Amino acid sequence: MVVLPHTPWTRLRTVVNWINLSTVLGLLVARFGGATRHRRGRGTVVCVGYRYGFPVASAFTIGNVIITKHDLDWMEDRPVLLQHEDRHCTQYAFLVGPVMLPLYFLSVGISYALAGDHSSFNPFERLAGLADGGYPPATTRFARRRSSQG
Template sequence: MPHTRWTRVRTVVNWVNLSTPLGLALARAGGATVVRRGRGTWVAGGYRWGFPRAGAFTVGSVFVSGRDVDDLLGRPALLRHEDRHCTQYAWCIGPAMLVPYLLGVLVSWTVAGDHHSYNPFERLANLADGDYPPPSTRFRRR
């Protein structure tokens, strides 16, 4: 995907709101190898900390994962999903995004028993692109 006017603005916003510097610091502290991807984003593979429990997560414009960087770069759908989270960080004023995101996790956990099915942030980032199964619910019709 090409770098657009919006992704340039998003990149600046995520640096100014300190979410990208936080993401880079977290990735490096967790032992990840960090590479520039384009569109103002970074990919950090080989993250060794067990928190948060996720195959990949985004902080600012940094995608962080325990997977190898080359594996991540070879997964365009996952990169699109995480790229959408970069935009969410810009719209939600950086690290402040964690509060509504965690509320979304709580709602999803209550309804479906997982952190993603009914979390608006994950749904807007496209669940399928993030390798999530189709949404489920704890409540079944009889």
């Protein structure tokens, strides 16, 4: 794994995520899931080989910990996805810390109600970049129904 350099911004983010305990929680989830840790730089840790099927995502982030069921080569081949997950690290630090998890799941529910997917109306995914995370452009159930009729 290529180790990326720290910047003053990422140093601050790293410290805040340790203080707010979200990185600690991320490391515990990764360990519980049997994942192997690799330092990525910028204060992040990529944990590969996560063995559980929840959440259903190619990767997910808690604090400064990026977790995936895939192997390290798979993650390294997806630098845009890593950038997307890196943005979630910043969200944990400067938006809400570990309170992000319940807010994230609430946003998933709202997005499912409006769009039938977990990302279209999820502000955390939108701010991290939908396309970078591998998500389709935002839409609504109404817009999809209308386009299939016309």
